[in-house]
Amino acid sequence: MTDDLQHIPLRTGVTLAVAVAGDPANPPVILLHGFPESHRTWREVIPDLARDHFMIAPDQRGFAASSKPEGVENYAPDQILGDLIALADHFGIDRFTLVGHDWGGAIAWMAALQRPDRVARLVIVNAPHPFVFQRSLFDDADQRMASQYITAFRSPGIETHVAMIGMESFFDKSFAPHVDMTKVTAQERARYIADWSQPGALVAMLNWYRASAVIVPPPGETPERPAYLDAPFPPITQPTLVIWGLRDTALLPVQLEGLDALVPDLTVTRVDAGHFVPWENAPAVIAAMRDWGI
Template identity: 35%
Template sequence: MSTAKVQIQSGQFTQLPNGTRLHYASAGELGRPLILFVHGFPEFWYEWVAQLEEFGTDYFAVAPDLRGFNLSDMPIDPAAYKARHIVDDLQGLITMLGYQQAIIVAHDWGGAVCWNLAIALPRLVEKLVIINSPHPYLFMQALASDPVQQAASAYMNWLRQPGSEQALEKDNFALMEGFFQGMGQPPAVWFDADTRSKYHACWQRGLHGGVNYYRASPMHPPTSQATGAQRLELNPADFCVQPPVRIIWGEADQALPASLLTGLERFVPDLQIVRIPEGGHWVIHEQPERVNALLRQLITS
């Protein structure tokens, strides 16, 4: 592995077989092993800038803007954000880049999508590394029966409501920035002026795509209008993950506590978990060098 930083190429687009146009950034040489970095809400490809610089030295490192975020297509209809469509996007991206398989690193909503990808299309996944994103069956159980998780996830029901995107835009994205100041981590030192300007530029392109992930998902805390996750009747056997899974979990995450890892070995035969006790939901930003070192360790183990 070279110690020299590689140049990140952004502004790249691909038209997928399903018609979706995705933007992505990359680092490294096409033809090297593919490592795919998949962001969550309210982020975009730039979440992974430190990882692109690190892994572009010996991989072809790619970080897309998911459908609905930043420069990628942003459908209006919430139904366009069902998990199967996002999984199809990622399958199409891997194929369009000329690969049959990838190492996948995913966080938050990106993790939710990539759990589903690894379950449905295991042949595409050489190894899955998840950072603070719960397994779908375990999350469903917690939303349905754990009052602590229901309270921690109450924001999901607010985001599902009509007009949430307009509320998030008010006062120069004050509520959006608030996401980075909660969820268990100290004030976001990493969210400096330059980073803030990049995120504002992303958010100004539209927020309805991001909140539509919440509207399209059947999993959310129960409400007086709908019982949310309690209505789902899922077979745990359908949620087994065959590819190797490696977990990095910031245990100070207030929205997604480490209790969501309990029982994960039931669904993942090849599993390793690394816990960062002081790490918050945004541990990728808080401790990028540590995360990079752990990723190096986990993707080769």
């Protein structure tokens, strides 16, 4: 895929840099990346699907070449969902297939629940269902421990720490240990560091964590349990494909437990990859989506 991006001002007040591929007359697919990435999460997936789909992959607000508004409140999930709907409206798209990884997957789950009038089908790649994730943070000690990075990312001092050690050191210590570095070229590494080094970029990316309502209890504590965890939760009504890299050390396979009760029309494909499945094992992601009917 090329990196010829369209810079699209949205009614939500941000301008998103958007990779677009394929014929607009074909069925639309919108792809949402997560932390700490960009539209390039999908760099190996888009060319295949663009043969018969209209592909739209934004840099989400706060990331890469898109706007980075100040203030934690500007990264609340409803703000980002608003970007998604405004982006679809910009292209004149009513219903679409929505694909999300990591934080992009969190927004995709939310969009499927809140805007079933727009989301026709859902593809989730290593992004936990919000109910399953919050429940696991209370009930599964291993997942709670694995998620303590969220608390660290919410710390008001993390930007100062990164400034002190340098962005390259942040890459090597905080990102590289969690990815298959054999799949990261020197050019890709340089792109990450350049994206993160833009003014306001790091705080904007971390504000996604700060704006989230997810509760991450400290290890070993027994905090008050939210009542909704023991109450009925609305189902996902769309046909849903979940692609899960089983070597993910941040989001454990417990995220698949009980998912079928919340997603009646569910297909789960387990693949050999870590957390960054879309480029760690792009052929498996493409095959799963094609087999599912995309």
